Amino acid sequence: MTDSRHQRIPVTVLTGFLGSGKTTLLNQLVRQPAMSRALVIINEFGDIGLDHQLFSASHETQVVELSSGCLCCAVRGDLTRTLRDSVWRFSREGQRQFDRVIIETSGLADPAPILHTVLAAQRVARHFRLDGVITTIDALHGEASLERHPEARAQAGMADLLLITKTDAADDERVTALQQRLTRLNPAAGQQCIRDGMIAAEALLAPAAAIAPATRVAGSLTPVRGAPLMLPSDDHAHDDRTRAHCIVLTEPIERSRLARWLAHIESLMGPDFLRLKAVLAIADEPRPSVVHGVQHTLQPPRQLEDWPDGRQQSTLVFITREMAAERLEATLSLLTDERPAARPQG
Structure with missing residues (x-):
């Protein structure tokens, strides 16, 4: 013990x-x-x-x-x-x-x-x-x-x-x-x-x-483009700069790939990188790991006792301001050989 x-x-x-x-x-x-x-x-x-x-x-x-x-x-x-x-x-x-x-x-x-x-x-x-x-x-x-x-x-x-x-x-x-x-x-x-x-x-x-069920989407690799968050500021102008980006990966992540991805994500972090929360399925690890990031700071992965909802897959959620979804999706090549699914237009 x-x-x-x-x-x-x-x-x-x-x-x-x-x-x-x-x-x-x-x-x-x-x-x-x-x-x-x-x-x-x-x-x-x-x-x-x-x-x-x-x-x-x-x-x-x-x-x-x-x-x-x-x-x-x-x-x-x-x-x-x-x-x-x-x-x-x-x-x-x-x-x-x-x-x-x-x-x-x-x-x-x-x-x-x-x-x-x-x-x-x-x-x-x-x-x-x-x-x-x-x-x-x-x-x-x-x-x-x-x-x-x-x-x-x-x-x-x-x-x-x-x-x-x-x-x-x-x-x-x-x-x-x-x-x-x-x-x-x-x-x-x-x-x-x-x-x-x-x-x-x-x-x-x-x-x-835990990650809310609303972020769960199907597919082997399915990035979901975050819709603009219509958050009126004090002058009642709409602030469409803040977005939520949700990504699900059903295949386990190799630990060496994860290390490279985390290093790259850390280079992107700054005042407009409001929050990263990820529950990760790592190859050869029976339990999930969670990663937190806030603005300039990225916390190393920490292992959880069990899967939050029983689904052994990786779910990543980014809350960003003025950061294009394509910039985040491009980092996925460090995690997997698969290409991101086409994002919805409009």
Whole structure:
């Protein structure tokens, strides 16, 4: 059995726009046994915070508040130090007192720099790994938030799991419209409607391992061109620069080919490479591997315990801005000898 002290600690980033129900969700999560030994990091914007006063953890939960700034800017250094120091700070007699970390961002935070901290900061990545991004979306005001605020679009676009809250306050038509818009924005993310923040903690563990069924397509090698995401900016002009690209490969990938492909993908990454999530079938490996990429940072493959939906195939999802689908499809020759299927026109 592997000594748990030498395993990297899973980190879940909980984000969502102002008033979308993050604290309500967090309050009920940490009372559940599966989340009892959690280190919770709460970020608030401004000198006087209220979220930490509204948050009531179980007696086994450790809580750290970061205030006077947003995690995506001024407090990022504090986050790095908090994670780096937590391994010894929250230990007793040489035993770490937490098994996972939950970072609740401010409602104004862009998740990308936070994910970069977990994935790339050397003294953080040595001890921690990204478990997934969970984003809460208010069913009543979610579409308006997506329309007016780029932060809300970034939070939804980088999610592994989208939790639609306050569904009791919105009619079915509004909820359905929001779900459809979220699917266009992030087809890789699972979606679930919740009320009063109630959801089993087990359903939120390792959300990054799953890719939503909506991204599944048939064929040996079938790239699917992402439709433009019609995301109005503050001046109500349509932003058609952001696209979701989904690719499925049914043949296993040779490890040597994967290494070359990852190196090439890393050369393409930058501020417009919003997110890569891939569940990969690697030749001669019985279990799948997951790869995360955020902007400039690519995380090495990490093996999962089992296939998320039982299908032993590779599924790759890219969320990009102003990056042509052809540029991504061209990289597939590094993974397979097959040529990409013709993309739909129009």
